Amino acid sequence: MKDGNLRDELVKVSRLAQERGLIVATDGNASALTDRGTVLITPSGIRKDILRPAQVVEMDLSGRLVAGRLRPSSEFRLHLAAYRARPDVRSVIHLHPCISVALAIAGVRVRTDMVPRETLCGLAKVPVVRFAPPGSVALATAAARALRSSVGALLDRHGSVTVGLNPVEAYNRAEKIEQLAALTLLTLVTSNVGPGRRR
Numbered sequence: 001m002k003d004g005n006l007r008d009e010l011v012k013v014s015r016l017a018q019e020r021g022l023i024v025a026t027d028g029n030a031s032a033l034t035d036r037g038t039v040l041i042t043p044s045g046i047r048k049d050i051l052r053p054a055q056v057v058e059m060d061l062s063g064r065l066v067a068g069r070l071r072p073s074s075e076f077r078l079h080l081a082a083y084r085a086r087p088d089v090r091s092v093i094h095l096h097p098c099i100s101v102a103l104a105i106a107g108v109r110v111r112t113d114m115v116p117r118e119t120l121c122g123l124a125k126v127p128v129v130r131f132a133p134p135g136s137v138a139l140a141t142a143a144a145r146a147l148r149s150s151v152g153a154l155l156d157r158h159g160s161v162t163v164g165l166n167p168v169e170a171y172n173r174a175e176k177i178e179q180l181a182a183l184t185l186l187t188l189v190t191s192n193v194g195p196g197r198r199r
């Protein structure tokens with residue numbers, strides 16, 4: 001995909017995430033791998049519903065800024081570690097979906113066994129990564145380890161990280177995790193008020 005298209009896609013999914021409440025304020029970050037092997041990533045400190053494609057910055061895989069006037073997202077280490085762990089991946093998205101984070105805090109695993117496999121966007125499981133400070137090498141390392149065997153994971157007390165072949169696929173997986181988290185929560189709640197079904 002051309003750089004311009006990748007920038008547009010990153011802005012599109014970032015805006016969707018904000019509009020759907022998967023992030024608030026200046027939260028969240030999205031990146032994509034270019035054909036040159038560099039990484040386009042959203043900048044730090046800007047709401048994603050007013051982000052413009054020209055504000056997306058470019059880094060190399062060692063973390064050096066290649067192009068752009070703004071600071072890259074403070075979670076750039078998380079993105080770079082995901083690309084190193086998954087050579088098949090071309091896009092990474094990190095969001096703060098509320099219900100998913102609540103379940104992680106409560107120690108409840110997001111269930112992937114309640115809906116047809118075809119609807120899971122490739123999410124066979126949603127592992128939870130132990131808390132490490134946002135932006136840290138420790139968080140990036142732990143998340144990358146989880147992403148070796150999953151296309152999505154939750155970061156305890158923090159958010160989600162998902163990967164894909166393009167920004168839309170990575171974003172779809174983040175939306176799906178939040179939907180599965182909502183389903184998991186609702187089945188827990190309704191199991192107390194319903195007649196008691198299977199599962």
Ligand SMILES: [Zn+2]
Pocket residue numbers: 027028075094095096134158159
């Ligand atoms: Zn975050």
